[in-house]
Amino acid sequence: MIAETICSAVSAAGLGIAAITAYRRRFLTATRIAAYSLIPIGLVLTGAVAWAVDTAFSPTAWIGFGLLGGSWLLFMTTRAVERRSGIAGRKDRKAAKAAQRDAVAPAASAPSLGGSARPAARPAPRPKASGSGAGDDFSDIEAILKKHGI
Template sequence: MTFDQIAWLPLCAGLTAVGAALAYLAFRRRGVTAGLRGTAWALLPLAAYLTGALRTLWTIGSAAVSFVTGLVLSPSVWAGVALTGLSAVLFFVSGALRGRTLSRARRSKGGAAPADAGTGAPSAAGSRDVTRPIELKAAQPTANDDFSDIEDILKRRGIS
């Protein structure tokens, strides 16, 4: 059925009339706000016809129906849907692996301390242990940290 085969003006006017009657009932039973909202909804079919938006809505609906029909009945489209799903899974897996790689790199840079770091003695190269103050800074929340209050609450509740 095409757009021009339907008598749109009587259909839209009828929908508006039915909607206006229901809006009147809503006004009587539930009050002014319900009646006004029902009237607003009731005016939309006639407004869509008069502005020409109904033809656009018909075209969008027709395109959506033909897309879904082609999707359901076409094996090549289903192959495309399967490839799209596989692509999404690969994106998520690669993101998870990348996150693990980055966390390992951070741990290997800042987390590996010299063997004598626990004693507080200088290392063989004569430099001080630099990782210890960093650990203390990480343990104390900064004033700029927005989540420090939330972290404290979670720690008090035993959730970490």
């Protein structure tokens, strides 16, 4: 009985705050406050509050919650032991090693920054010889590809 009274008072207070907020012309906020304040009275009218109060003061319900918590604790303990001992992950590690061996360029994903994190300064462009053809262009491309291991 007292839980229903408290929920009704909370709903009434929330609707009062919503009315004041609407008076200040904040209608969206007032609507949201009204929606939140109607939840406790809705729970009272559906009987959910009476069920929750009966459950909260029932020793058998608390024993049931304790058993559920113990079950959850056992599940989490077995998962932690599996992770530490590697029982579940052996197949995954073997598959990862095989995939690494089969990779075309396993180090291609690593950045090639060299000694520092700053990009190196660009070299000065070389003047083109008048008689050079497309061979110089391809040699530059080949040098770049060799540098990246392709």
